[in-house]
Amino acid sequence: MSSAQSGAADDPRRRIPRTDDLLALPELVEARGRLSGALLRGLVSEVQDRARRGELPPEGVQAELLGAVASRSATSLRPVLNATGVVVHTNLGRAPLSAAAVEALIASSGYVDVEMDLVTGQRSKRGTGAREALLAACPAEVPGGLDALVVNNGAAALVLATTALAGAGELIVSRGELVEIGAGFRLPDLIASTGARLCEVGTTNRTHRADYAGAIGLETAGLLKVHPSNFRVDGFTSAVPITDLRALADAYEQEHGRGLPLIVDVGSGLFTADPALPDEPDLTSALEAGADVVMASGDKLLGGPQAGILLGRAETIQRLARHPLARALRADKLTLAALEATLAGGPTPVSQALHADPRRLRQRAERLGAAAGAPVVAHEGRVGGGGAPGVPLAGWAVRLPEGLSPLLRVGHPAVLPRVHDGACLVDLRCVPESDDGRLAEAVRAALERLGSADQGTGG
Structure with a gap:
């Protein structure tokens, strides 16, 4: 050989x-x-x-x-313990679903009567349960009665409303409300894609009723109001309330014999006013102030699945539902089931995190800090997802070495902390209390790995 x-x-x-x-x-x-x-x-x-x-x-x-x-599982998505203190975390899938919604997802994963009347054996309307749950959750009283429609996300809701109600006409909107939403999508570009033409009025920080009144003309097809949820302008500011826009639309109808639809996007999906979020607009108040249709996302403050929720006057909602685009944007059976269960079930994780008791958060943080040999510091959480920008959520965090952050992210379970001011901050606000033990074990394992790495480099 x-x-x-x-x-x-x-x-x-x-x-x-x-x-x-x-x-x-x-x-x-x-x-x-x-x-x-x-x-x-x-x-x-x-x-x-x-x-x-x-x-x-x-x-x-x-x-x-x-x-x-x-x-190995069949999906590459990994469950993550959200230790950032940001409740609606877009990069982590926004709202974690309630137990009722998870159960509904599993139950609806097979054959279900989404468009079938089992009594008659005939085809039925899609999403009836979700629609009824939305109407039950919204106490608003509007002329002609209230109706609801669900589409696949918040941007789709806005596209459907502007397309069906304004067509290729002119939509009047304040310059201060022409926001950029996630992943670089800009509201003007989104609306322009529908064929509608935007008529911008006012300035970035101040818009008055007279600005709208002066812009309304024969080409006007509707009035649009958008909550600029991703940012907040303080100081010398003014905005036109929905009641004033309703009055302008009614005056136009009396003069010209045709209505101007008032379209309002409140963003985060708060159904009724929440004292903890005093400046956050809610669906009920917007409807009672005179909006023809109000839109919101289902996976933000509502705490449900990704969905676009449209609530409004029955005539307006039915007009949207009849539009051909509604078919392309409709929600699937899983979304409808989870949304209905979110509304009909118990408190959502989002609601629980937003209204968590700071004293209990401190107790949990101190227990973790004692186990990790690390101090506990005051820490302000955030709503996230564009909701209540700038509103702090008082809480506590365990202050760990900054080098622990990448080890926690790739550990088992994966933990996402907040890196700030040269430290790795672990906030338990969004971590289910039942997962405190898993979180402590993840921190312990990461500390051991960090210690071993330091010894290996002579640190």
């Missing part, structure tokens, strides 16, 4: 288990009930490639593969 042949025979890569042999392992055969064949083959290839690069001995391939399969 030549030296080259001898070297090839001694190559440890030749001992790497074959793909067919690994896929035939009982554990992988059993895993095919929850993971696809393509995913399993990908895991096999990944472990084999690590062995070929010398990162793993050939004899360790099988054990490494079995560990990877056991820990």
